[in-house]
Amino acid sequence: MTKNTKRRGPRKLAAVIGTVAQDRVVFCGPLGVGKTTAVRTVSDVEVANTDVTQAANPQGGGSRSEKRTTTVGIDYGEWHEDASSNVAVYGTPGQVRFDTVRTSTMSFSVHVVLWLFGQNDYALEEADEWLRYVGAQDASVYDTLTVAVTRLDEPGDHPRLEDYRETLDRFGSGIRLLAADPRDRDDVRRVVGVAIGREGALPQVVGA
Template sequence: MPSVVGLVAQERVAFVGPFGVGKTTAVRTISDVTVADTDVRRSASTDAEPADAAKRTTTVGIDYGEWHPVGRPRVAVYGTPGQLRFDMVRANAMSAGATLVLWLFGDRLDALDEAELWLRHLHTIDARAYERLSVAVTRLGAPGPGLDLADFRARLGAHASGVPVLAADPRARHDVERVVRAALDRATTPRTEQ
């Protein structure tokens, strides 16, 4: 495949969310080109990064892939770090109106609080983030608090009405495509003042 200098995609989607939720995996799953990732070996766990023996790497920059959907312009897909200390990297990926997919865990006891924290965090970076956002909840039905999508919709709806909230596995291409399409459709749908 020839090298390309510069962005050739017409649309951009940034995956955001907590550490280990599957953002890099989702980029790899949907990308039709070799992914340029910024995963590095984890040296130690911090309070912001829950210990997870299975997760040996962490994203420290922006992962990049491209999705070439049929009947739609090429889409640049960015994965961002989950640690709050890499906020500047996340802000760069969100800049210039990139569409957003917020990946969340559905099996954590604090899942709804974490969802609200991330929603507020994104709004702090960009006050219009909610207008181009969809939410992907992974690991629903896994052992945990017994949450469903209605729980997430109710909590997030208090801050951002109309945000699509979908169950998705970052390893399943169909799921990733579905949440990306939902975010792109939301970003291109005209809003009326409420």
């Protein structure tokens, strides 16, 4: 091994857009919450992503973020649950100006996961804003919606996971709620499993 050679993990398969999948899961939520990260974390193929460098102080998405890049199209990855099951995973833009891209993806027959920040003192207000948004075109999305809250372990005076339940129940009593880190593969796999109805006996799922 030469000194410039680095050890690498197993190489992921190349992504093929249009691959037949048994299920489709769409990640949506505020700018910088971790949607692209979650796609990359769970995907078993190379992710087709649309991240670009963003201008300072971006507007939209309802949340402050220091993220240096932003998604302007659709991120695409695949989770191979097992040898016979292929789940397509899509990440969508968090900025309001890319609304058309996001809503076109959500118009398919998909399972929607709403990722939310958990460390902000305005977290419940932001949750309400995004819940209104995802159901604006079709309220039936609430029947199968999954909400994943991240960064709950950060210090500060912010809501607990169970505090989100009342807000979610105003939109639908069947909305699934759980805590998850988009950087943690097991967490993201759990989120996707809940979204497609294969959650089993999973911890930190609050309400169903």
